[in-house]
Amino acid sequence: MSPVAPHEVEDIEIQLLLEALFQRYHYDFRHYARASIKRRLLQARTHFGLPSLTALQERVLHDPEMLPQLLGFLTVQVSEMFRDPAYFRALREQVLPHLRTYPSLKVWIAGCSAGEEVYSLAILFREEGLFDRTMFYATDINPDALRAAEAGVYSLDRIRKFTENHQKSGGRTSLSDYYTADYGRAVFDKSLRTNVVFSDHSLVSDAVFGEMQLISCRNVMIYFDRPLQDRAVGLFKDSLARNGFLGIGSKESLRFSRHAGAFADFVPEEKIYRRREP
Template identity: 60%
Template sequence: MNEAELFDLELRVLLEAIYQRYHYDFREYAISSLRRRVRQAMSRFGCPRLADLQHRLLHEPELFAQAMQFFTVQVSEMFRDPEYFLALREHAVPVLRTYPSLKVWVAGCSTGEEVWSMAILLQEEGLLERTLLYATDINPEALEAAERGVFNIDRMAQFSGNYLRAGGKASLSDYYSTAYNGAAMDRQLKRNIVFADHSLATDAVFSEVQLVSCRNVLIYFNRELQDRAIGLFHEALVHRGFLGLGSKESLQFGRHAHDFEAVAREQRLYRRIS
């Protein structure tokens, strides 16, 4: 067994230990991505060996809380892939309008850029007042940041460009106020958002919803965990409910490929059909 194989063996032991100690399950995450991020954690916490990192994580819960940033990927932006949000406006919104009340699930919401984008879209389409918007993630620090809804002002120009390409009907600046180099999202948008801890690896469905948006999350899962997550979405969605995925994600080769039909294939928007 060479050094790379030994490292992967130790990594699997670490993931099992984390699951037993903290009940966070990363065992079915893509090994290539985890390998890179765990090495970054070793460097950050001054651990020359993976065994040293494991010892500290198991014996120092406060360190594990800091290390969550390496086990979960917190990369997002408002109205990321604008064509996806435009597809929601064109294909999903007309159907969603037919429901007297709505539930929307943004799974793996990270630091909140996507859920605030969804809230703005629903507000502009006259749907937010009758929508309960669930925003879930496993990283407690990311959830806290998402709920605060404050972003660096330097990012807002890019977000504004995305918003306009996504079919925005006003100016993104109408939905935030600025102070001390931060942009704070309008609190009125938050009234219908519920932020909650939820793991796609271990938790069950918690509500019936008309739309699930889970974007750029499945790419960090192996095939088995991808199938589990899609199964949760299928179970949560009403008949003919909508599922949105990231631009590099697909249902094509998964266990649930025949449980959905493409509405806008290039934008990764699907509907539940069985």
């Protein structure tokens, strides 16, 4: 029998570890882009000082308290408020005038991470006079991320960038109106959370939970393989009201999805689409 190369052994270990996570905890990373998931698992192995991915699998299977730490590696928690300001400017100037015609609105932030985009949209809708008639659904699979999002506390050294992005997005107020500085932290006003529901939801396995006028899912699908991207786009299609809007990340595309025909370009340069009439 010919020897197995180390990278082939690692690939087997990854497959077994992802299957173990699914069977034991019902977190399904089996259809995430393999190169990305491999890089993050190797980082986790190093962080925990383990000799192999098999050892990492054994630890997480027998120590449930280790799961949240591993999820921190497997789910990307890198974002900022008003990230890609032109996207938020396009929402403000081109999408919200259409949403203004609805008596009530539902907005889904899928893969909300630590909440930066949630507060960005809450502030934008408040500035445009739509906050009070809007319910925001902020979802993620990482419970630690959801707790951070609900707390709305960020390091003060991030605020300069947040403020710059907010201004570039067409902000009508000062970002400082929405937070208080406290011991090196910026604590965002709890009034921004009055219309927000934070909830666990997986694009891999969960179903439609409401009819939305706007879905923003940015820089999430980039970590999925093609079949899982297709599932997510189908979920968004089924979740959008007639003529509802979908925003995705700048490096993402609907082009290869079998559901692409359900969407029309709306602001193509900012990856904002509109649900076609059924």
